[in-house]
Amino acid sequence: MGVPMSVPKTSAQNITSISPAIRAGFEDWTPALVKQEIDALKDKPGAMLPILHAIQDRFGYIPEATVPIIAEAMRQTRAEVHGIISFYHHFRTHPVGAHVIHICRAEACQSMGSRQLESHIKSRLGADYHQTSRDNEFTVEPVYCLGNCACAPSIRIGDDIHGRMSPDKFDRLADRLTTSTLELK
Numbered sequence: 089m090g091v092p093m094s095v096p097k098t099s100a101q102n103i104t105s106i107s108p109a110i111r112a113g114f115e116d117w118t119p120a121l122v123k124q125e126i127d128a129l130k131d132k133p134g135a136m137l138p139i140l141h142a143i144q145d146r147f148g149y150i151p152e153a154t155v156p157i158i159a160e161a162m163r164q165t166r167a168e169v170h171g172i173i174s175f176y177h178h179f180r181t182h183p184v185g186a187h188v189i190h191i192c193r194a195e196a197c198q199s200m201g202s203r204q205l206e207s208h209i210k211s212r213l214g215a216d217y218h219q220t221s222r223d224n225e226f227t228v229e230p231v232y233c234l235g236n237c238a239c240a241p242s243i244r245i246g247d248d249i250h251g252r253m254s255p256d257k258f259d260r261l262a263d264r265l266t267t268s269t270l271e272l273k
């Protein structure tokens with residue numbers, strides 16, 4: 089007779105108590121860290137976009153509360169900074185989930201069914217592009233070629249590229265990555 093397996097509760101609790109952004113590899117933002125990024129770039133020509141990129145790359149998004157800090161440092165109004173952030177789809181103003189999924193929308197992947205795959209992923213996670221699933225596990229983003237065309241359709245989750253992706257394969261992958269129950273639509 090086998091010994092019943094017990095899941096150590098504490099390890100699950102430890103994982104879920106860490107913020108999704110940290111699990112995705114980003115840092116929690118502070119005004120001092122934001123100023124550090126601004127100071128490193130503000131004297132370069134056309135510094136605003138590189139600063140916004142640097143902030144998003146470090147913290148996973150551009151928190152609303154960083155806008156006045158950026159505006160003051162760059163001698164622009166808050167409305168001007170908001171205008172730039174909202175003009176570019178690339179910039180997020182909400183924290184990312186624990187896993188950022190990039191779905192390739194370029195030609196080779198499209199010809200191998202990436203459109204059906206993307207609707208499956210969006211429907212399974214209940215999140216459109218630039219959105220995060222309600223359990224904060226997954227953020228969905230589009231990408232245009234991951235350099236893995238021979239194994240289309242491709243997606244990237246974090247730093248890992250997954251080729252020949254299908255809805256079934258995605259479901260298995262998502263189940264493995266999820267630490268809390270996904271809300272299925």
Ligand code: FES
Binds near residue numbers: 194198242
């Ligand atoms: S077209 Fe999708 S990886 Fe190149």
